[in-house]
Amino acid sequence: MPDNQPDRDTLVQLFRTMSLIKINDHHIRAAARTGRINVIYYSPRGQEAVAAGIAAHLTANDYITTIYRGIHDQLAKGVPSRVIWAEYAGRVTGSCKGKGGPMHITHPETGVMVTTGIVGSSMPIANGLALASQIRGDKRVVIANFGDGASNIGAFHESLNLAAVWKLPIVFVCQNNLYAEHSRFDKFTAGGRISDRAGSYGIPGLHVDGNDPVAMWKAAREAIAHARDGDGPVLIEAMTFRFHGHLLGDDASYIPKEQLEAAVQNDPLVVFRRFLIDHGSASEAELAAIEAEIEEEVVEARTSALAAPYPDVNELKIDVFGPSRSTPLPRAETVR
Amino acid sequence: MTDMINSIEALNRALADAMTDHPEVILLGEDLADEEGGGIVGVTKGLSGRFGDSRVRSTPISEQAIIGAGIGAALVGMRPVCEIMLMNFTTVAMDMITNHAAKLRFMSGGQTHVPMVIRTMTGTGLGNGGQHSDYLEAWFAHTPGMKVVSYSSPSEAYGLMRSAIDDDDPVLFIENIPGYFATGPAPLAGTRIPLGIANIARNGEDVTIISYSEMVNLALAAAAALAEQGISAEVIDLRTIAPYDRATVLTSVGKTGRAVIVHEAVRDFGVGAEIAADISEALHGKLAAPVRRLGGASCPVPFSKPLETAFAPRKEDIIEIIRGLF
Numbered sequence: 001m002p003d004n005q006p007d008r009d010t011l012v013q014l015f016r017t018m019s020l021i022k023i024n025d026h027h028i029r030a031a032a033r034t035g036r037i038n039v040i041y042y043s044p045r046g047q048e049a050v051a052a053g054i055a056a057h058l059t060a061n062d063y064i065t066t067i068y069r070g071i072h073d074q075l076a077k078g079v080p081s082r083v084i085w086a087e088y089a090g091r092v093t094g095s096c097k098g099k100g101g102p103m104h105i106t107h108p109e110t111g112v113m114v115t116t117g118i119v120g121s122s123m124p125i126a127n128g129l130a131l132a133s134q135i136r137g138d139k140r141v142v143i144a145n146f147g148d149g150a151s152n153i154g155a156f157h158e159s160l161n162l163a164a165v166w167k168l169p170i171v172f173v174c175q176n177n178l179y180a181e182h183s184r185f186d187k188f189t190a191g192g193r194i195s196d197r198a199g200s201y202g203i204p205g206l207h208v209d210g211n212d213p214v215a216m217w218k219a220a221r222e223a224i225a226h227a228r229d230g231d232g233p234v235l236i237e238a239m240t241f242r243f244h245g246h247l248l249g250d251d252a253s254y255i256p257k258e259q260l261e262a263a264v265q266n267d268p269l270v271v272f273r274r275f276l277i278d279h280g281s282a283s284e285a286e287l288a289a290i291e292a293e294i295e296e297e298v299v300e301a302r303t304s305a306l307a308a309p310y311p312d313v314n315e316l317k318i319d320v321f322g323p324s325r326s327t328p329l330p331r332a333e334t335v336r
Numbered sequence: 337m338t339d340m341i342n343s344i345e346a347l348n349r350a351l352a353d354a355m356t357d358h359p360e361v362i363l364l365g366e367d368l369a370d371e372e373g374g375g376i377v378g379v380t381k382g383l384s385g386r387f388g389d390s391r392v393r394s395t396p397i398s399e400q401a402i403i404g405a406g407i408g409a410a411l412v413g414m415r416p417v418c419e420i421m422l423m424n425f426t427t428v429a430m431d432m433i434t435n436h437a438a439k440l441r442f443m444s445g446g447q448t449h450v451p452m453v454i455r456t457m458t459g460t461g462l463g464n465g466g467q468h469s470d471y472l473e474a475w476f477a478h479t480p481g482m483k484v485v486s487y488s489s490p491s492e493a494y495g496l497m498r499s500a501i502d503d504d505d506p507v508l509f510i511e512n513i514p515g516y517f518a519t520g521p522a523p524l525a526g527t528r529i530p531l532g533i534a535n536i537a538r539n540g541e542d543v544t545i546i547s548y549s550e551m552v553n554l555a556l557a558a559a560a561a562l563a564e565q566g567i568s569a570e571v572i573d574l575r576t577i578a579p580y581d582r583a584t585v586l587t588s589v590g591k592t593g594r595a596v597i598v599h600e601a602v603r604d605f606g607v608g609a610e611i612a613a614d615i616s617e618a619l620h621g622k623l624a625a626p627v628r629r630l631g632g633a634s635c636p637v638p639f640s641k642p643l644e645t646a647f648a649p650r651k652e653d654i655i656e657i658i659r660g661l662f
Contacts (some may be wrong), residue, residue: 011619037550063412065408084573094410094445095447096443096444096447096548097445097446098445099443099444099445100443100444100445104443104444106440106443106444106445106447107447108447108448110475111407113411113412113448114408114411114436114440114448116435116436117435118431118435118436121404121431121435121436122569123404123431124400124401124403124405124407124408124430124432125403125404125405125408125411125436126404126408127401127404127405127408128404128405128406128407128408128409128411128412128416129408129409129412130408130412131362131408131409131414131415132408132409132412133360134390135390135391135409135414142408154400155400155404155431158396158398158400158404159400159401159404160433161396161398162395162405164394165627166393166395172564180408183589227579255396317443318446318635319442319446320441320442320443320480320481321481321483321505321579322441322449322504322505322533323534324530325499325502325503325506326530328498328526328528329357329358329449329501329502330504331357332357332358332359
């Protein structure tokens with residue numbers, strides 16, 4: 001690619017992914033506020049570019065793990081909005097039959113293997129996915145998403161150290177939105193940049209403007225290629241911001257007004273949309289058509305979710321354990 | 337002549353046979369490759385040489401990372417056997433075990449599952465003190481989605497380990513440290529002992545002793561002594577502690593009318609309480625005596641020999657409590 005830049009189609013695809021996250025978020029918040037769905041919701045609004053830039057370099061075979069604020073990562077990876085909506089609504093047509101809920105979206109078809117509600121826990125499990133890939137030599141890459149708060153839990157260190165000594169094909173993506181729940185990043189995190197910690201493990205660390213989809217796309221391309229080529233893990237710190245606090249209903253009083261206003265002023269979607277038009281990458285009409293198409297998809301996802309049945313209470317007894325095995329595991333069972 | 341082996345050898349054979357039969361079986365844990373000694377007591381000795389460093393991996397001292405790696409690999413079809421050297425060290429990996437391994441099948445609506453074995457050793461008797469000796473099985477038994485397994489002889493160690501590896505759900509596999517060294521007849525290669533089914537280790541008529549792990553051998557010794565005093569004790573080895581074989585326990589106690597549960601774990605709030613409650617609910621009015629429990633004292637495992645000996649149930653304690661039922 002000339003100048004290491006994304007081509008026009010890639011730029012439009014980035015916009016499409018970011019718009020899907022934004023529009024979907026708008027409707028989830030509306031449905032939650034009006035009581036049509038009952039969820040504790042961790043909005044990813046403001047972090048769209050991080051997920052879009054990463055997902056642009058992944059195939060359906062690649063795996064990700066993410067966290068409670070992870071709907072942007074799931075949508076970007078390709079989880080259909082209708083199964084997410086149905087899961088948020090607690091319906092049997094949800095990705096997890098309504099048994100996991102918003103914090104545990106799982107969708108192996110698109111490689112979303114774990115969504116965890118525990119800060120830091122996306123990383124140790126992602127290593128195992130990468131270990132399987134390494135042993136099988138199947139070239140899959142794993143993305144472990146987490147927030148700045150998770151960089152201060154022990155699992156971060158254990159995971160990066162193990163990934164580095166085993167040279168696992170994994171990219172650790174710290175989505176630094178500057179607040180861990182209600183706690184300001186610089187007040188509770190020593191050392192400044194999280195990406196600088198990569199040096200402690202002898203692996204590359206990239207500090208990226210996570211609000212710029214082109215910068216994210218470039219950094220992700222480099223990091224994912226590194227991991228896929230067998231050169232070991234990479235740590236990305238994507239600097240971003242969340243527009244709606246820790247969870248829906250949070251009054252965000254701990255965020256200085258000017259900081260929030262400045263972030264919203266620089267809304268990654270507004271900035272990128274203007275960029276695409278100004279640089280002749282897309283016309284207003286083309287982008288508006290994409291937005292209209294997504295709007296329709298999301299409304300349909302909501303409608304179908306709310307019309308679907310709830311799971312039967314008998315589900316309490318199902319999926320706790322699998323069926324008992326009455327005969328030995330067949331020898332040399334084909335590895336999935 | 338029957339080949340006599342100890343449980344270290346039996347487990348080594350189980351792991352080797354499973355790795356031979358199933359390419360997806362991998363071993364992860366501290367010091368378990370040959371370069372690091374083949375395991376702290378030698379359970380994995382020779383396996384890295386035989387199956388390679390890619391499948392038999394020594395790890396840093398990072399219990400969360402060990403179990404996390406096991407979970408991730410299991411989610412995509414590997415069958416990891418992770419070693420957490422000592423049962424007390426599971427405490428630093430509890431999030432991985434109870435929030436993730438145990439729950440992912442349910443929370444994913446059955447889309448994923450975690451066919452992983454966690455091997456761990458423990459037990460009093462060697463003066464390891466308060467942080468290297470605990471039986472913590474009740475914590476895991478209290479977590480739906482976890483299976484908890486223990487054995488009381490080398491051949492059972494083999495057969496239960498093979499079944500644990502075959503199983504499609506996470507299994508915590510408890511190995512007793514002093515018990516490692518007792519020998520018994522070697523198992524036939526490939527033998528499985530099914531999970532979820534208790535073993536009647538000794539038939540009896542007057543009282544049922546329900547136990548598991550090394551305490552089964554104490555219960556058998558007590559039963560032999562009681563027989564000389566005219567009391568016929570049936571001994572049940574649960575083998576699978578969770579979910580346990582209620583039917584076998586209730587059938588036996590229904591027959592004998594008396595029950596004593598014996599475990600090395602602290603008695604209070606332990607596995608014995610759950611079993612005692614089940615027996616009372618199912619057989620109230622048919623019991624000839626109250627259900628009794630014997631377990632560790634309500635204190636951390638002490639170091640000094642006389643204290644450590646007094647902490648865990650002894651053969652004499654079992655005999656005494658049973659004589660009190662008649």
